[in-house]
Amino acid sequence: MLKKLVLIITTAFLFISCSSDYDKKLKISATTWVGYTPLFYAKEMGWLDSSYIKLLNVSSLSENMYLYKAGNSDAYVGTQYEYNILSKEDSSLVPVMLFDRSYGGDMVMGNVSLEELKKSSGSIDAYLEMDSINFTLLEDFIKKNGLENRDIKYINQDQAHISTLKPASMERPTLLVTYSPYNSDLQKKGFMEIASTKDGFDLLIVDAMFATTKVLQTHKKQFAELKKAVDMAVVELQKNPKQYYEKIKPYMLNMNYDEFKESLDNIIWINSGASPELVERIKDNNFPLKDLI
Amino acid sequence: MSLNIQRFTFLIVAFLLGVLYLIFGYYHFSQQEKTASAILRAINSQMLETSYHLSKDIKSINDIATVRAMLDRIASNSDFIESIFIHDENEVLLTTDPFRRKTISTNLLFSNGLSAYEKLEKIEAVEEEIRFYEGKRANSLKLTFVLDKEEISQYFSKRKSKFLVYFGFLPIFILIFIWLLLRHFVVKPLEMLRQFAYYQSEVPKAFYLRELEIIRYSMVQTFQRLESEKKELYDMARTDLLSGLANRNALKEYVERLIANSARDNKEFALLFLDLDNFKDINDSLGHNVGDELLKKISSMISEAVRSNDFVARVGGDEFVIIVEKYHSIVELSAIVERIQKYLAQTWVIQTYPVNIGSSVGIAFYPKDGDSLVSLMKNSDIAMYEAKNNGRARYHFFTEELNKRVQDSIALDKEMRKALVEKEYQLYYQPKVNIKTGAIVGVEALIRWISPSGVITPDIFIPLAEENGFIVELGDWVVKEAIRQQRIWREKNIDVIISINVSAKQLLEENFIRDFKNMLVQNRVEPSKIDIEITEYLFLQNSDKNSQILRELHDFGVTISLDDFGTGYSSLSYLKRFPIDNLKIDKAFIDDCESVEGSVFVETIVKMGQTLNMKVVAEGVEIKEQFEYLKAIGCDQYQGYYFAKPLNSDDFEALFLKQKQTVNAI
Structure with missing residues (x-):
């Protein structure tokens, strides 16, 4: 009798607790950045479907961060800047996956050249996402070019909005802090790149995915499969960039293949590992790597 | 028609399950509809809110x-919105889904006749107008929310799965659990109680539920009381109330069972009918209360006198029946009867009165004297009266022949033991002669009982001595006497080997070898001058121990002769296993050696013995023809009246010296 009861209770317990490997959907929010395209490629290839992963796409890094904060995504992508903001609120937040290091991908554009900007007097308009790496980049740019004493008006806009700006409508010298692929449209409209992370900025920008250790533990297998998919996507990109571009083209706004190829030169993939020197620099930036998948 | 509890419980459980499912089903569909309605309302509100904001924010289609x-x-x-796009009549102007290129015209949000859940299932998208102004010019665009059908479907299917698990399967498990509990704690105990009430074969263990346990306990108590009363009644029906012994009913049952067993196993048993002598006089003179008390004490004494496996019953006023099953001989049985009579023949003190009483016992045997209780009782009763007629305080067997034989045996037993004390036994010696040389090579020591009334031959007292164990005592005397004689002859230069007959019982005595060796040492007799004669019957019991004893004697230097070879359980394997030096051919073969068949046997034994390096001795040679024949076939030695009958030591000495001179002269 006791055996029967134990069997019934165990069966009932197993029955109630049994579920698929992916009992919960893993929601990841990402922005349109060339460094995150492996995620879009994996999605379009259908590699995420079997892992029960949903990819959310928003326009700006800060929006991405707030989406995560609101609890509408389980993990989000961003730079160490977005990480440092939220890790102060939740110490269990950790980087789980590295994508790339910006090497020119983040830039400052203007309706005037750098020389004209320096010669000009009066105030300067600066469009940027304030709660993002844009702000750090702009601060670094101001300092490097001796613009600390200039009257700079900070205008907080997302990249979708910034990308709609036109030089003709601007009365004052204007700076736009943006990144690939938003720069392509702006360039076509007449804005010129006056500085980028390639130009001797003493600034390390690393793109990664972040989640809490609890989420990481709960979705461990899904994260592992996602990492595998990302690595495969990067391999595919290096093998056949054209085919890769065709898959992710809809996410890249109006960027053509040549511009896409060019934008790839502005990042360095570190998804499969970074050099020891870079690892040290990343660590110095208060960016723990121990939980990387 | 009646239902058993198990089925009844099952039906109740099934009914409960059915009702629960109806309630759960209703609840599920109701909740599903409410949830679907809430989702639709939320999407619609979100769409209207967005439309309103857009109508204020959009200043130009270009922006x-x-x-x-x-x-x-x-x-x-x-979660439930897959994408949002803004479009005009012709094209998609802005979309959150990079792949969206076409508009969707479906909008069934407010269709009638569909439930909220059905609408959610069927609607692909919902649409709202965005009205905005470029200056004074009013423009209109469409805002479309595309529903995430997969997400919605998964959401509801997950709800369904959970509902199915928690409200579909879990109740089944719970009800099975309850059903098992009921079965274990109610149905099974009830079934056990039913079986207990019906068969009473196994007492159920304590139950967990109090009411059932009370019933069980009451039943156990009741059945125990009934059993106890039944046993009491049974005992009362089979027990003599005065003495506490078995009564006539119990005797009848016991003897009937015993007769059945004995008939099957072909065994006998004895029924002893005991009657107290002159008990009526005690009753008459001292009163019945004294008589009853005496009977009680006597009953108790009889029980003490018999062995634990004997059966005692009181069958009348002063009549007792004792059933004795296991006894080896009539003598042993007689000893038991005598012991009982001796125990009873004491002075009893009953209420300060000294009472002397004897008992007479009649004995009948199954199946010889009767094959039923009635016949055995009748015949033992007759025998008992015969004992009384012979003077009371005696016992008597039913058959006169047996009675006489037993009485003779008992008398002989007493005489035989007395004869040893009074030194009436003597050893006679029959020479063993070498057939070839005619020289006396040995003698066989033979016991003779010279009683005052004449010579009693061994065939009369040896079997009784074997039966009652006196043979050990007597055998020791023979060994001692033979060794003593050997010492005397050695001193007189009479060099012969003395053969001593040793019985199996004597040989198996614990100290036989030690005592035997001591006697040889004390008399300074060479072991080789002693020959031990054994019979084949020795091989039948304790053969391993016998073999060990014989081997030890043989190793000591004593020779071993196998007496009466061919008459018992002759087996070649015995000759191989036991250290036999001499084979003695039984007189029966020698008597028949003149016939063709008889001579074949004798010759075969002689050849076989010699082949096995044994000396062959022929016994009972009485005539010259026999001697000549044995000589012709090469037999080694012989003994018998042809040469000399058994002689006392003096006569043998004379014969030996004469024969020695004759042999030397030749």
Whole structure:
């Protein structure tokens, strides 16, 4: 009798607790950045479907961060800047996956050249996402070019909005802090790149995915499969960039293949590992790597 | 028609399950509809809110890209919205889904006749107009929320799965659990109680439920009381109330069972009918109360006198029946009877009165004297009266012949033991002669009982001595006497080997070898001058121990002769296993050696013995023809009246010296 009861209770317990490997959907929010395209490629290839992963796409890094904060995504992508903001609120937040290091991908554009900007007097308009790496980049740019004493008006806009700006409508010298692929449209409209992370900025920008250790533990297998998919996507990109571009083209706004190829030169993939020197620099930036998948 | 509890419980459980499912089903569909309705309302509200904001934010169709971030945010924040796009009549102007190129015209949000859940299932998208102004000019665009059908479907299917698990399967498990509990704690105990009430074969263990346990306990108590009363009645029906012994009923049952067993196993048993002598006089003179008390004490004494496996019953006023099953001989049985009579023949003190009483016992045997209780009782009763007629305080067997034989045996037993004390036994010696040389090589020591009334031959007292164990005592005397004689002859230069007959019982005595060796040492007799004669019957019991004893004697230097070879359980394997030096051919073969068949046997034994390196001795040679024949076939030695009958030591000495001279002269 006791055996029967134990069997019934165990069966009932197993029955109630049994579920698929992916009992919960893993929601990841990402922005349109060339460094995150492996995620879009994996999605379009259908590699995420079997892992029960949903990819959310928003326009700006800060929006991405707030989406995560609101609890509408389980993990989000961003730079160490977005990480440092939220890790102060939740110490269990950790980087789980590295994508790339910006090497020119983040830039400052203007309706005037750098020389004209320096010669000009009066105030300067600066469009940027304030709660993002844009702000750090702009601060670094101001300092490097001796613009600390200039009257700079900070205008907080997302990249979708910034990308709609036109030089003709601007009365004052204007700076736009943006990144690939938003720069392509702006360039076509007449804005010129006056500085980028390639130009001797003493600034390390690393793109990664972040989640809490609890989420990481709960979705461990899904994260592992996602990492595998990302690595495969990067391999595919290096093998056949054209085919890769065709898959992710809809996410890249109006960027053509040549511009896409060019934008790839502005990042360095570190998804499969970074050099020891870079690892040290990343660590110095208060960016723990121990939980990387 | 009646239902058993198990089936009844099952039906109740099934009914409960059915009712629960109806309630759960209703609840499930109701909740599903409410949830679907809430989702639809939320999407619609979100769409109207977004439409309103867009109508205020959009200043020109060219600026429409500036609101993309907001749409991205709304789409990402809602699980059930796959994408949002703004379009005019011709094309999609702005979308959160990079792959969206076409418009969707479906909008069944407010269709009648469909439930909220059905609407959610069928609607692909919902649409709302965005009205905005470029200066004074009113423009209109469409805002479409595309529903995430997969997400919605998964959401509801997950709800369904959970509902099915918690409200579909879990109740089944719970009800099975309850059913098992009921079965274990109610149905099974009830079935056990039913079986207990019906068969009473196994007492159920304590139950967990109090009411059932009370019933069980009451039943156990009741059945125990009934059993106890039944046993009491049974005992009362089979027990003599005065003495506490078995009564006539019990005797009848016992003897009937015993007769059945004995008939099957072909065994006998004895029924002893005991009657107290002159008990009526005690009753008459001292009163019945004294008589009853005496009977009680006597009953107790009889029980003490018999062995534990004997059966005692009181069958009348002063009549007792004792059943004795296991006894080896009539003598042993007689000893038991005598012991009982001796125990009873004491002075009893009953209420300060000294009472002397004897008992007479009649004995009948199954199946010889009767094959039923009635016949055995009748015949033992006759025998008992015969004992009384012979003077009371005696016992008597039913058959006169047996009675006489037993009485003779008992008398002989007493005489035989007395004869040893009074030194009436003597050893006679029959020479063993070498057939070839005619020289006396040995003698066989033979016991003779010279009683005052004449010589009693061994065939009369040896079997009785074997039966009652006196043979050990007597055998020891023979060994001692023979060794003593050997010492005397050695001193007189009479060099012969003395053969001593040793019985199996004597040989198996614990100290036989030790005592035997001591006697040889004390008399300074060479072991080789002693020959031990054994019979084949020795091989039948304790053969391993016998073999060990014989081997030890043989190793000591004593020779071993196998007496009466061919008459018992002759087996070649014995000759191989036991250290036999001499084979003695039984007189029966010698008597028949003149016939063809007889001579074949004798010759075969002689050849076989010699082949096995044994000396062959022929016994009972009485005539010259026999001697000549034995000589012709090469037999080694012989003994018998042809040469000399058994002689006392003096006569043998004379014969030996004469024969020695004759042999030397030749």
